[in-house]
């Protein structure tokens with residue numbers, strides 16, 4: 295299959311179909327409405343089902359029901375709608391149900407606006423719902439990367455019986471790029487013998503629940519969840535580094551911002567400033583290794599974000615005091631420009647404090 | 649001496665002793681559902697959805713596959729299950745706080761979409777699990793933990809009649825309100841539950857049985873008084889009968 299020119303939101307949808315997702319429940323919200331519309335058209339073609347839910351709350355609970363039967367299922371939304379899904383996400387984790395949830399982040403708080411943002415970083419990485427839990431969060435920076443990461447997301451979800459979040463910004467959802475839907479070998483995944491599909495032919499009732507009234511019992515269940523999270527931290531870290539080997543300064547950026555920051559980095563290099571870039575792809579588990587490898591050599595890290603400064607906290611934790619950490623960001627739907635980031639680098643490199 | 653079995657517990661329920669208070673009719677309703685599933689021979693093809701309320705642990709009592717939904721969201725969860733497995737029987741078991749308050753949106757839309765599920769709606773005019781607060785179905789004048797002076801129409805509004813309301817929606821195929829306050833009514837309740845599952849079997853649309861039920865613990869009455877309270881106070885506000893029967897006949 296050759297390359298096709300598509301919009302980001304549609305690539306997310308088509309990649310999910312390629313990953314074997316047959317069920318989608320969602321509620322319209324800008325800037326991810328194309329994703330919902332694409333699924334409405336596409337899923338019936340593969341014998342699947344799209345259903346427009348009455349709200350994001352209903353959508354995530356329909357996902358819970360579909361996942362209870364063992365189906366590959368997905369929902370997507372943007373910030374305000376994603377907020378509404380939090381209770382359902384917490385239940386999915388508690389009941390150990392896999393699902394893929396996409397958040398195409400827009401400006402907030404409140405109704406905010408429909409411009410691109412990354413200001414849901416805290417919410418997606420720290421657990422927007424209640425209880426002790428974590429969810430792997432994958433943040434693609436290009437449309438081709440979406441194809442890979444959506445497949446990974448479904449596999450991770452099934453492997454650990456845990457939801458997985460895809461975090462993009464409005465720019466990623468709206469941009470058009472040529473992509474190729476490569477066929478990957480099917481991953482080896484555990485059989486879903488826990489799914490509630492009726493007891494015919496098996497031992498007895500299967501129960502899917504997050505309730506455990508006994509405190510010791512719940513602590514035990516939580517320890518089991520924590521073991522899974524520890525395994526994810528070990529095996530599901532994804533990141534890329536660019537020119538960090540000789541860097542005096544390292545920019546940290548994810549998603550589409552990383553692309554803008556890369557251009558600024560190259561411009562600064564032309565001007566003789568040795569800048570590198572770390573691009574976290576998994577926002578949780580956050581990649582610590584590229585920081586451990588560089589933190590005793592660089593002068594400073596600069597976290598560049600479309601928020602008022604959220605990932606910068608994880609950067610500080612990873613750097614752990616070995617080097618200073620600065621921040622540059624625009625928020626409210628404003629996209630930082632290459633010139634702004636370049637300017638920030640040059641000021642830091644020139645020792646100018648502002 | 650050989651003994652003849654004249655009565656035995658339905659296979660529709662597990663052997664687990666229920667946690668319901670003495671005189672609570674949740675247990676009776678469980679038994680009716682279990683008997684219907686057994687008699688229709690669909691236990692192995694059924695997936696139940698437990699809700700949040702006193703019946704949250706119903707997943708331990710019904711002898712079929714079960715999944716447990718967030719408070720009020722059982723109809724959405726059931727939608728997800730049924731849409732993936734249209735060949736299975738899917739039911740929810742929900743209290744009146746769960747269905748008529750926090751989950752009113754989910755039940756209306758599941759009914760409007762004509763989801764081919766069966767809803768067992770237990771109306772006891774109060775929140776049982778959280779200690780006797782007002783439900784949307786609490787009667788005018790009824791004292792609860794959050795209406796200590798009695799429910800006042802001008803402050804808390806008036807009771808929601810869910811069966812009547814949902815029966816206006818075209819997606820609904822069978823809706824009946826029944827009661828558990830005496831044996832003839834319990835027998836009628838069982839017939840209604842059977843009819844609702846038959847409706848699902850035929851794929852006619854959404855089916856719901858609203859069952860008037862007791863909460864002796866939070867009503868502050870003994871079991872016998874509770875049954876009388878249902879007959880005297882609830883039935884006049886919640887008239888029994890069939891509200892929707894798309895198929896006609898009985």
Ligand SMILES: Cc1ncc(C[n+]2csc(CCOP(=O)(O)OP(=O)(O)O)c2C)c(N)n1
Pocket residue numbers: 700701702703719742743744745746747770772774775776777778783
């Ligand atoms: C989101 C959420 N809000 C509140 C609660 C607390 N809660 C548990 S059960 C319940 C009311 C249940 O009443 P009802 O549905 O009438 O069932 P009953 O206990 O009377 O059988 C409430 C408010 C909860 N578990 N989750």
Ligand code: SF4
Pocket residue numbers: 667668669671672673674702772776777862863864865866
């Ligand atoms: S509190 Fe009320 S509804 Fe709950 S089990 Fe006891 S009597 Fe039944």
